[in-house]
């Protein structure tokens with residue numbers, strides 16, 4: 465389980481961003497989490513709460529936006545949903561994916577800061 | 580209480596990514612080609628690497644870093660093939676990150692190396708999130724662990740460049756279905772190149788040596804060294 469390491473990196477990043485903005489209390493952290501990021505949502509939720517204890521982020525909320533898997537289909541010549549995580553081919557025409565275009569995200573997108 | 584929403588855009592692993600990028604540049608400048616290995620515990624990373632190092636060392640200067648939760652057994656085994664081996668003991672951490680790699684390289688002159696290998700901790704989940712600055716990532720899958728591993732761990736197969744099916748000498752005894760394994764790999768990672776090897780009999784090892792040697796010569800042309 466590496467979600468604790470991920471949570472610690474998140475906290476570091478959030479504190480850095482909040483300091484830049486005057487160090488006000490962060491009430492919530494918004495995260496984009498790709499289904500193909502290698503990070504488990506439940507484990508991250510749990511780890512985040514744990515990792516926040518004793519920091520300025522204690523009690524803050526983690527708001528996760530799940531990002532679905534999109535691939536590039538060379539036959540349709542466009543982005544398409546993948547058939548599944550186990551089948552990286554076009555959901556329309558079944559052509560194998562040329563690349564992954566979305567679903568590997570692991571990024572902080574917004575902070576809710578006390579006004 | 581009032582709150583305001585402030586937009587930020589920050590990759591959670593920004594620090595690791597930055598460090599990995601710096602390492603990659605350093606490897607490029609020094610002319611060393613860096614390959615990492617990931618697999619589930621016991622798929623045969625150390626055994627494969629020991630044999631690979633032995634073969635490559637005939638004509639190249641080789642070194643290895645090996646991650647392990649607690650022991651230095653793997654480093655001791657690899658030391659039979661090259662004197663340049665360092666252990667990274669990760670303690671409770673189930674993956675290597677770029678910082679650990681950088682620390683472990685301290686004092687080594689990368690200019691004196693042609694190939695560097697990094698054996699990750701045996702784990703098919705956690706290493707997928709961490710770029711180590713390597714040129715090439717190999718994912719190993721042994722003939723004794725089931726054909727559907729790629730379907731269970733599609734993410735790691737997508738962060739790897741090449742798949743190596745190991746312990747092929749055991750395939751028959753384990754009733755390993757090679758075609759099914761290849762299908763699983765292609766399903767989660769279309770177009771992925773696959774090698775079949777046995778570290779025990781040596782089967783397929785020359786192909787891997789030739790492959791890495793040619794990769795190195797195109798990634799590190801002699802003229803810039």
Ligand SMILES: Nc1nc2c(ncn2[C@@H]2O[C@H](COP(=O)(O)OP(=O)(O)OP(=O)(O)O)[C@@H](O)[C@H]2O)c(=O)[nH]1
Nearest residue numbers: 619620621622623624625626701746749777778779
């Ligand atoms: N028959 C056979 N056994 C092998 C082969 N490669 C590895 N083994 C055996 O598989 C076991 C595990 O091999 P290791 O090389 O230690 O595997 P590993 O992936 O480095 O293991 P961890 O570092 O603990 O994750 C050992 O008992 C090896 O002797 C092979 O090609 N054929």
Ligand SMILES: [Mg+2]
Nearest residue numbers: 624625653698
């Ligand atoms: Mg090992």
Ligand SMILES: [Zn+2]
Nearest residue numbers: 537540554557
């Ligand atoms: Zn299509």
